[in-house]
Every structure is written in structure tokens, then in C-alpha cells.
Amino acid sequence: MKPWTRLVVLLPLAFFMLSCEEDDPNYAADIINTYILESVTELGMTEDLTDVALEDAVFIEITRDDVYFYANDYDHCDANYDTDYVDSFEIDEVTETSIVYTDGTNDSYRIEDGKLIITTEGDIAVLAVYDDAIPPAVWSDPNLLTNDTYESDNSFALATAIAAGGTVQNHYLGECEDQDYYMFTAESGSIYTLATTTAETSDLDLTLTLYDANNNELDFADDINYPINKNPRLEWTCPASGDYYFVVEGFSEWEFGDYSVSVVIATGLTKAPAPSGENKTRDYQRTNLKKFSFH
Ligand SMILES: [Ca+2]
Ligand SMILES: [Ca+2]
Numbered sequence: 001m002k003p004w005t006r007l008v009v010l011l012p013l014a015f016f017m018l019s020c021e022e023d024d025p026n027y028a029a030d031i032i033n034t035y036i037l038e039s040v041t042e043l044g045m046t047e048d049l050t051d052v053a054l055e056d057a058v059f060i061e062i063t064r065d066d067v068y069f070y071a072n073d074y075d076h077c078d079a080n081y082d083t084d085y086v087d088s089f090e091i092d093e094v095t096e097t098s099i100v101y102t103d104g105t106n107d108s109y110r111i112e113d114g115k116l117i118i119t120t121e122g123d124i125a126v127l128a129v130y131d132d133a134i135p136p137a138v139w140s141d142p143n144l145l146t147n148d149t150y151e152s153d154n155s156f157a158l159a160t161a162i163a164a165g166g167t168v169q170n171h172y173l174g175e176c177e178d179q180d181y182y183m184f185t186a187e188s189g190s191i192y193t194l195a196t197t198t199a200e201t202s203d204l205d206l207t208l209t210l211y212d213a214n215n216n217e218l219d220f221a222d223d224i225n226y227p228i229n230k231n232p233r234l235e236w237t238c239p240a241s242g243d244y245y246f247v248v249e250g251f252s253e254w255e256f257g258d259y260s261v262s263v264v265i266a267t268g269l270t271k272a273p274a275p276s277g278e279n280k281t282r283d284y285q286r287t288n289l290k291k292f293s294f295h
């Protein structure tokens with residue numbers, strides 16, 4: 001209901017009841033909602049975020065008193081962590097065109113095609129209404145990851161088969177102790193190189209643990225060359241033909257990002273190519289989250 005419509009309906013009732021209700025339009029009611037950040041325009045450049053996975057999305061909740069920002073964060077892994085938002089600002093009042101904060105700053109807003117459009121110093125954020133619960137469950141449950149087509153694979157029973165011929169698979173390590181299990185078939189006496197690769201700009205720090213068919217640990221690798229290359233690489237001579245497993249996981253629980261993995265027969269210095277996707281979107285959004293803290 002538009003503010004003026006509400007006035008038309010409510011004012012006669014107010015007069016009838018001889019009440020002293022305020023007759024100012026309640027503009028706050030028009031913007032109180034939960035939103036997902038849909039696009040950001042900075043310096044005239046628009047970044048469309050409509051296809052971003054929930055793992056990397058930014059959510060904004062506007063209540064009568066505050067604006068809350070939600071971004072995926074390792075703190076969501078902690079069951080005792082009781083503040084889900086990463087930033088918040090107290091609202092003083094909402095006018096027809098502005099959100100005024102208690103610190104004296106304000107942002108312009110308008111509603112267009114059901115979307116809330118915020119303008120801050122010439123930059124624009126488009127917020128679409130989000131109907132599901134926030135933060136989304138995927139932020140704390142690696143089994144729900146939507147941007148890793150091999151999930152769920154957090155156990156030996158769910159291990160992904162990978163050929164020992166140099167096939168490269170692209171995976172995503174989620175926060176909150178995502179583990180990616182792999183199974184490959186090896187031949188006695190052959191030398192295998194198990195390795196991950198990440199984009200040069202990635203901070204992802206992975207480890208790799210090798211197991212036999214009975215889930216006994218055989219070997220472990222962390223960094224090729226810390227801190228320059230934090231990928232694990234394991235060279236291993238197979239003692240007996242059969243199936244073997246390995247697990248790729250983060251060095252710490254707050255690691256996240258894209259990586260590639262390969263198993264190659266180490267006849268030379270075969271190197272897996274860099275992953276096709278890197279996690280730039282996430283970094284970009286983090287930058288913009290600060291920008292669109294509205295201040
Ligand atoms: Ca994964
Ligand atoms: Ca996994």
C-alpha cells in the first residue's frame with residue numbers, strides 16, 4: 001500500500017476515534033524487509049550479482065530500528081557465535097526519500113519494480129526481496145554447498161572417483177570444515193603425484209591426506225612452499241595395486257575457495273593447470289560490503 005493510500009484509509013478513522021495518532025506517513029514500513037544484494041554500481045561500472053551462489057551472496061535486513069549486513073563468514077561455523085550479521089547501523093528515521101542514521105549520515109532510496117535502490121555518493125546498490133531465512137543454511141553446512149557439483153562428498157563412502165591419468169577436477173572448499181574425499185585406482189610400483197592448484201590470487205591453504213582402502217592414513221602433505229604456494233603435493237609410490245583414498249581439506253576451518261585437483265602418474269614434471277574459476281566474486285563483494293555499509 002502506498003503511503004498516501006494508507007493515509008486516505010487511516011485518517012478518517014483516526015478523526016472518528018478522536019485519537020492523537022501521528023498523521024506522518026510511515027515510510028519505514030515500505031522498506032522493512034530482508035534483501036539480497038542484486039547489483040552494485042560503482043564509478044559507473046555495474047556488477048550483476050544475480051547469478052552469484054548463495055555461498056557468496058550478501059544479505060541486508062532492514063528493521064524499524066536498524067540495517068543489518070550479512071556476509072558469509074567463518075564465524076558462522078561456531079555454534080556459540082550469536083551475532084550473525086557482520087555490520088549494522090541504527091536508523092533514526094525514514095523519510096520519503098532517505099534513510100537517516102543516528103550518526104547523522106543518510107542514504108537516498110527509492111523503490112522501483114519492487115526493488116529497493118540505495119544510492120550512496122553516486123554509487124548504487126539494488127536490493128531484491130529475499131524470502132528465505134538468513135543466514136542461509138549453506139553458510140554453515142558444507143553438505144549443502146551449491147557451488148561444488150561433487151558435494152556432498154564428506155566421507156569415504158561418498159568419495160569422488162578420480163582417474164589417475166591426469167584428469168583435472170574443479171572443486172570448491174566451503175567453510176565450516178568442508179572435506180572433499182577422492183578415490184583412485186593405483187598400480188603397484190607406479191609413482192603418483194597427488195596435487196591441488198589454486199589461482200595465484202587465492203589465499204586458500206589446503207592439505208591432502210592419503211589413505212588405503214581400509215581408511216588407514218598413509219601420508220600427508222600441506223604446503224609446496226609456504227607461504228608462496230600453500231597447495232599440497234604428494235609424490236607416492238604405490239605398494240600394492242588397488243583402490244586408494246585421499247582427502248582435501250582446509251588448513252583451518254575458515255578456508256574457502258576454488259581449487260583444482262589431479263592425480264598423475266609421475267613420469268615427468270606434469271603440472272595441473274590453474275583452476276578455471278577463481279573466487280574473485282567473493283572478494284569483490286567483500287569490498288562492496290564495506291562500501292555499502294552505507295557510510
Ligand atoms: Ca567441497
Ligand atoms: Ca565436501
Ligand SMILES: [Ca+2]
Nearest residue numbers: 206222223230
Ligand atoms: Ca597447505
